[in-house]
Amino acid sequence: MSKPGRLKKKKQKQLEASQAKNADRHILYQKSVQDTETEIVLMLEKYREIRGKDPLSFREDFCGTALLSTAWCMGDDRRTAQGVDLCEDTLAWGREHNVKPAGSDVTSRIELVNGNVLAVKQPGVDITCAFNFSYSVFKTRDILRQYFEAVRKGLNKDGILMLDIFGGTEAIDCVEEDREVEGEDFEFVWHQEKYNPVTNEILCHIHFKFDDGSVMENAFTYDWRLWTIAEINELLIEAGFSRVHVYWEEYEDDGDEDDEYMVGTGNYIEVTEVENQESWVSYIFAEV
Numbered sequence: 001m002s003k004p005g006r007l008k009k010k011k012q013k014q015l016e017a018s019q020a021k022n023a024d025r026h027i028l029y030q031k032s033v034q035d036t037e038t039e040i041v042l043m044l045e046k047y048r049e050i051r052g053k054d055p056l057s058f059r060e061d062f063c064g065t066a067l068l069s070t071a072w073c074m075g076d077d078r079r080t081a082q083g084v085d086l087c088e089d090t091l092a093w094g095r096e097h098n099v100k101p102a103g104s105d106v107t108s109r110i111e112l113v114n115g116n117v118l119a120v121k122q123p124g125v126d127i128t129c130a131f132n133f134s135y136s137v138f139k140t141r142d143i144l145r146q147y148f149e150a151v152r153k154g155l156n157k158d159g160i161l162m163l164d165i166f167g168g169t170e171a172i173d174c175v176e177e178d179r180e181v182e183g184e185d186f187e188f189v190w191h192q193e194k195y196n197p198v199t200n201e202i203l204c205h206i207h208f209k210f211d212d213g214s215v216m217e218n219a220f221t222y223d224w225r226l227w228t229i230a231e232i233n234e235l236l237i238e239a240g241f242s243r244v245h246v247y248w249e250e251y252e253d254d255g256d257e258d259d260e261y262m263v264g265t266g267n268y269i270e271v272t273e274v275e276n277q278e279s280w281v282s283y284i285f286a287e288v
């Protein structure tokens with residue numbers, strides 16, 4: 001290759017490297033993974049259905065950047081939130097980028113605690129949530145039951161624990177799955193690197209791929225146990241919850257006559273039996 005050609009390639013490489021290098025992994029995560037509006041609508045709808053009133057106090061376990069806690073408090077000036085996370089750097093990022101910009105009225109109703117969800121005492125709340133499968137860090141029945149017991153003790157008498165869970169025939173496949181993020185210049189990549197059928201442990205990563213070809217590898221890594229709905233159900237009852245509801249997303253035809261492709265409607269209904277799918281995300285809500 002001629003010298004100018006080499007230089008051009010070098011410059012191009014530097015440019016490519018910079019897009020991934022300059023990106024902030026928390027912003028990328030929030031844009032590609034989190035959908036606080038949908039989660040809040042679902043929490044309110046199901047809480048009202050079960051309890052016949054509005055929830056006001058909220059605890060977000062494994063809160064990360066506390067985006068959900070902030071959105072919760074912004075939606076109604078009577079609402080309060082407590083967010084708990086082990087990682088002080090992530091909490092600090094959330095304080096700076098999510099909580100503070102929401103203004104002093106919101107800031108005064110959010111408490112962020114740097115600690116272990118197993119140990120931090122709950123203030124007595126209407127809802128505790130652990131979303132994006134974060135409780136999967138607990139890999140034994142004993143520890144997960146201990147976590148559920150701690151949550152139950154910290155809920156009001158009308159309190160509800162809200163969890164999400166994923167599964168399906170593809171959930172144990174070691175694959176990389178790319179997804180475009182609407183209106184953004186990057187793709188979200190979910191990478192299941194390992195699955196151990198003896199323990200049901202999985203090792204997963206999130207990578208971000210940019211339009212210029214650069215990649216932010218292992219932006220987040222999760223060393224989890226893949227729990228089943230049945231196991232979670234049993235452990236919630238063993239931990240003293242009185243009733244468990246499982247919600248499954250309704251699907252409809254995508255309208256294209258040339259295929260049999262189904263799309264989620266965003267509407268979740270309570271189920272006791274369903275047909276398995278290649279991949280699904282479901283919700284489990286447990287009453288005190």
Ligand SMILES: C[S@@+](CC[C@H](N)C(=O)[O-])C[C@H]1O[C@@H](n2cnc3c(N)ncnc32)[C@H](O)[C@@H]1O
Nearest residue numbers: 062063064084085086087115116117131132134
């Ligand atoms: C998958 S992220 C979840 C972020 C956010 N809740 C969401 O829905 O996207 C998992 C978070 O859990 C935190 N974490 C892991 N183990 C924890 C524990 N035992 N107690 C508190 N936080 C924990 C990590 O620091 C990380 O921020």
